[in-house]
Amino acid sequence: MLEQVKDWDDDFYERWKPIAMGFVNEAERCLQCGKCTGQCPAAAVTPGYNPRKLIRDLVDGNIKRILSSVELWQCFFCSGCYSTCPMDINFPFFIFMLRLGAMNEGYGWEDVKQLEAYAEKDYLKDGITVSIRERNPFVVDTVGDIGKIREAAGLPTKRVVSKRGVAEINMISDLSGMTSFMKKIGGVDLLDCNTCDDAQARRCKTKPLPSKVGKITTKTRFYNYGEPSGGKTNAKT
Amino acid sequence: MADNYLEAYGKETSQDAGERTLKYFEDLFSMEMPLSRMMKMMPGMVKFMMSSKDTREDLFKFMPQMTPMIKQAVTGK
Ligand code: SF4
Ligand code: SF4
Numbered sequence: 001m002l003e004q005v006k007d008w009d010d011d012f013y014e015r016w017k018p019i020a021m022g023f024v025n026e027a028e029r030c031l032q033c034g035k036c037t038g039q040c041p042a043a044a045v046t047p048g049y050n051p052r053k054l055i056r057d058l059v060d061g062n063i064k065r066i067l068s069s070v071e072l073w074q075c076f077f078c079s080g081c082y083s084t085c086p087m088d089i090n091f092p093f094f095i096f097m098l099r100l101g102a103m104n105e106g107y108g109w110e111d112v113k114q115l116e117a118y119a120e121k122d123y124l125k126d127g128i129t130v131s132i133r134e135r136n137p138f139v140v141d142t143v144g145d146i147g148k149i150r151e152a153a154g155l156p157t158k159r160v161v162s163k164r165g166v167a168e169i170n171m172i173s174d175l176s177g178m179t180s181f182m183k184k185i186g187g188v189d190l191l192d193c194n195t196c197d198d199a200q201a202r203r204c205k206t207k208p209l210p211s212k213v214g215k216i217t218t219k220t221r222f223y224n225y226g227e228p229s230g231g232k233t234n235a236k237t
Numbered sequence: 238m239a240d241n242y243l244e245a246y247g248k249e250t251s252q253d254a255g256e257r258t259l260k261y262f263e264d265l266f267s268m269e270m271p272l273s274r275m276m277k278m279m280p281g282m283v284k285f286m287m288s289s290k291d292t293r294e295d296l297f298k299f300m301p302q303m304t305p306m307i308k309q310a311v312t313g314k
Binding site: 061167177 | 250262289
């Protein structure tokens with residue numbers, strides 16, 4: 001099957017534009033200069049990832065390719081691309097909005113699922129926004145998780161949030177729909193297959209997706225922007 | 238199982254996926270306050286109110302601003 005660069009009407013584009021272009025400061029102005037990709041730390045360790053191509057597909061109307069891609073989930077919002085872009089395109093915000101769109105289509109749930117455990121344990125219960133539980137096995141093995149680093153610095157393991165603070169966070173989460181969103185997601189930790197033990201394997205994120213999340217049927221994503229390559233290998237060279 | 242995204246979407250065009258996404262954003266950014274949405278907010282406010290005397294007083298201060306919103310949700314006007 002051949003990929004079509006543009007498979008939507010101009011009429012639709014006119015309706016889509018105010019929303020799509022609204023959150024990326026007019027993506028049409030993108031020069032395709034590639035400065036965003038050149039300085040992107042995520043692209044440096046994952047060559048398949050390329051912010052420039054994502055912007056191009058947004059402008060070309062290749063929505064299917066963006067929404068169903070794994071690459072949409074590889075940005076970590078450092079905003080380097082935004083600050084370096086000569087046309088002032090707010091790329092991280094575009095990623096944020098399109099991720100919501102992708103979840104609505106059933107993509108990306110394996111990545112959001114892991115948040116639930118943190119949301120319950122750290123965020124809703126203790127009011128902590130940055131979890132002390134570090135997920136990267138390399139970091140845990142070498143320096144320990146954030147909790148250990150805090151202890152070594154003479155701080156309590158978890159940041160202490162006042163009772164009122166926790167109550168406020170809970171109310172804001174309920175009012176904004178965050179709590180009900182979190183309830184939709186199944187809690188699974190992100191683990192590394194090379195290092196995890198049996199107990200971890202039982203909670204593994206490579207388990208099949210739940211077939212439905214709320215009213216949404218979940219789907220598996222694809223590497224739409226090139227061959228995936230291992231972050232570890234690339235980080236070494 | 239589908240091998241790539243074109244197979245996964247089948248006959249659907251980007252416009253179809255885009256229409257769904259557009260509809261989703263419209264709902265998301267809607268300023269309307271239907272009763273169902275209001276009901277979802279209630280547990281949070283009740284929890285906040287119950288947590289201490291301090292928070293209870295605080296919430297009551299906002300009652301004048303909240304009342305029209307609640308009224309709109311209940312009556313639909
Ligand atoms: S840096 Fe800006 S103008 Fe250049 S390719 Fe990236 S988004 Fe487009
Ligand atoms: S915000 Fe995302 S796309 Fe932009 S430089 Fe950072 S990781 Fe890369």
